[in-house]
Amino acid sequence: xxxxxxxxxxxxxxxxxxxxxxxxxxxxxxxxxxxxxxxxxxxxxxxxxxxxxxxxxxxxxxxxxxxxxxxxxxxxxxxxxxxxxxxxxxxxxxxxxxxxxxxxxxxxxxxxxxxxxxxxxxxxxxxxxxxxxxxxxxxxxxxx
Amino acid sequence: xxxxxxxxxxxxxxxxxxxxxxxxxxxxxxxxxxxxxxxxxxxxxxxxxxxxxxxxxxxxxxxxxxxxxxxxxxxxxxxxxxxxxxxxxxxxxxxxxxxxxxxxxxxxxxxxxxxxxxxxxxxxxxxxxxxxxxxxxxxxxxxxxxxxxxxxxxxxxxxxxxxxxxxxxxxxxxxxxxxxxxxxxxxxxxxxxxxxxxxxxxxxxxxxxxxxxxxxxxxxxxxxxxxxxxxxxxxxxxxxxxxxxxxxxxxxxxxxxxxxxxxxxxxxxxxxxxxxxxxxxxxxxxxxxxxxxxxxxxxxxxxxxxxxxxxxxxxxxxxxxxxxxxxxxxxxxxxxxxxxxxxxxxxxxxxxxxxxxxxxxxxxxxxxxxxxxxxxxxxxxxxxxxxxxxxxxxxxxxxxxxxx
Numbered sequence: 001x002x003x004x005x006x007x008x009x010x011x012x013x014x015x016x017x018x019x020x021x022x023x024x025x026x027x028x029x030x031x032x033x034x035x036x037x038x039x040x041x042x043x044x045x046x047x048x049x050x051x052x053x054x055x056x057x058x059x060x061x062x063x064x065x066x067x068x069x070x071x072x073x074x075x076x077x078x079x080x081x082x083x084x085x086x087x088x089x090x091x092x093x094x095x096x097x098x099x100x101x102x103x104x105x106x107x108x109x110x111x112x113x114x115x116x117x118x119x120x121x122x123x124x125x126x127x128x129x130x131x132x133x134x135x136x137x138x139x140x141x142x143x144x
Numbered sequence: 145x146x147x148x149x150x151x152x153x154x155x156x157x158x159x160x161x162x163x164x165x166x167x168x169x170x171x172x173x174x175x176x177x178x179x180x181x182x183x184x185x186x187x188x189x190x191x192x193x194x195x196x197x198x199x200x201x202x203x204x205x206x207x208x209x210x211x212x213x214x215x216x217x218x219x220x221x222x223x224x225x226x227x228x229x230x231x232x233x234x235x236x237x238x239x240x241x242x243x244x245x246x247x248x249x250x251x252x253x254x255x256x257x258x259x260x261x262x263x264x265x266x267x268x269x270x271x272x273x274x275x276x277x278x279x280x281x282x283x284x285x286x287x288x289x290x291x292x293x294x295x296x297x298x299x300x301x302x303x304x305x306x307x308x309x310x311x312x313x314x315x316x317x318x319x320x321x322x323x324x325x326x327x328x329x330x331x332x333x334x335x336x337x338x339x340x341x342x343x344x345x346x347x348x349x350x351x352x353x354x355x356x357x358x359x360x361x362x363x364x365x366x367x368x369x370x371x372x373x374x375x376x377x378x379x380x381x382x383x384x385x386x387x388x389x390x391x392x393x394x395x396x397x398x399x400x401x402x403x404x405x406x407x408x409x410x411x412x413x414x415x416x417x418x419x420x421x422x423x424x425x426x427x428x429x430x431x432x433x434x435x436x437x438x439x440x441x442x443x444x445x446x447x448x449x450x451x452x453x454x455x456x457x458x459x460x461x462x463x464x465x466x467x468x469x470x471x472x473x474x475x476x477x478x479x480x481x482x483x484x485x486x487x488x489x490x491x492x493x494x495x496x497x498x499x500x501x502x503x504x505x506x507x508x509x510x511x512x513x514x515x516x517x518x519x520x521x522x523x524x525x526x527x528x529x530x531x532x533x534x535x536x537x538x539x540x541x542x543x544x545x546x547x548x
Contacts, residue, residue: 004495005491005492005495005546008491009488009492009546009547014546014547017547018483039503040485040486040487040502040503040504040517040518041503041504041508041511041517041518042485042517042518063517064485065485065486065487065488066484066485066488066547067487067488122491125487125491128487
């Protein structure tokens with residue numbers, strides 16, 4: 001068994017890819033943004049309901065690989081109820097995590113998202129993990 | 145030497161990847177190079193590197209001779225009438241762009257039509273789309289069946305008085321379908337419509353005879369037929385090439401230049417502006433000679449047997465569905481695994497040392513037609529073996545147990 005492969009497809013990631021949380025549309029005052037990975041055709045739409053600078057509700061739709069789907073699912077859980085300033089920092093930390101720019105100590109702030117550290121060994125898959133985060137950023141910019 | 149013994153001609157295949165023997169099944173993206181090609185290119189740079197044409201010194205004469213000889217090798221390989229019908233380009237994409245720019249653009253009037261098929265690579269869609277937009281012309285599409293074959297009746301109906309060109313692939317890069325090119329050309333010619341054939345996926349697997357096919361243009365890439373990257377070929381009938389304006393301009397493609405006026409060189413030099421990829425042309429010629437030594441009939445026979453084995457093996461795997469089941473195919477196996485994304489399948493296979501491709505294969509309209517976003521694709525060459533197909537099957541099973 002290849003350790004690095006097990007590090008990529010951790011149980012938490014496989015679980016979220018098969019049973020994605022917050023996988024639905026948001027209507028009402030929510031803003032949305034769609035991101036597209038031209039390499040594989042994966043598309044993700046992230047819905048954000050922002051009130052008083054806080055992300056009240058975050059959901060997503062779209063199909064993707066296990067890495068992108070789990071990333072979207074865990075992202076929606078991680079950012080719910082947080083301030084947009086904090087989420088902005090989280091976006092940076094997550095980017096650094098999957099592209100290899102963060103030391104283990106800094107990973108603690110990421111909580112469960114740290115499970116994506118395994119993506120580092122798969123540079124071609126970092127783009128998959130980042131897809132929903134790019135959509136979240138775009139949705140937040142529109143909410144401003 | 146048996147065809148099985150030829151595997152050792154490819155030094156790259158001896159390595160391990162992620163501590164597993166490399167199983168290279170991404171040949172439709174690029175094929176590996178035999179030692180003879182690698183040596184020929186090294187020899188050019190080691191012993192005879194010089195620019196071609198107009199040089200009076202010994203090295204330049206040798207380089208010019210080698211470059212001209214490479215053109216003759218290509219001419220023979222596709223059975224063109226004369227070397228002037230062989231234009232060296234960077235690859236299939238540039239060849240198609242050349243024809244779109246220098247041939248189609250001038251002929252297109254508003255509401256004229258260019259016909260492509262639903263199984264084209266983006267390289268045989270987008271250049272036509274752009275030139276159609278520019279001239280207010282219309283791109284028409286021959287539909288395909290669920291098995292991945294052209295619907296010939298629809299093709300027949302699309303051909304008409306407004307058709308200016310048919311641009312169609314010989315072999316589908318995503319499905320492996322071999323199209324009936326001779327018939328497609330005959331039908332187009334009955335309406336006086338010229339035909340460009342995208343031969344990128346055909347030349348490594350099938351004997352191509354441009355005179356027998358009677359196509360007007362035939363484009364292919366060197367790197368898919370065991371040659372170097374950065375070199376490709378546009379075959380065009382001399383009468384058509386002769387009447388076409390240059391594609392790019394610069395050195396070598398001109399006869400005389402004043403600031404008032406430039407007269408252009410004859411074919412094929414008119415279409416080869418600037419210093420060409422001399423080493424690439426030489427490497428390509430050696431690759432084509434190498435293929436000829438084994439023989440495309442022997443290659444095709446071996447690959448068909450391996451394709452049958454691979455089709456049988458993959459079809460027997462639970463939850464695996466083969467995409468592209470045309471009656472005439474080359475060794476390209478696109479497939480999807482229920483509940484698993486192709487990228488995840490490819491990542492697991494990679495860690496088993498197996499190189500495949502996952503994605504839309506630069507054929508998004510085809511993927512839409514099939515109701516898919518992507519597939520995993522294993523593409524075969526004559527150096528692949530049954531053991532490697534077994535490794536692929538085991539890798540897919542491993543991916544399933546990990547993710548499904």
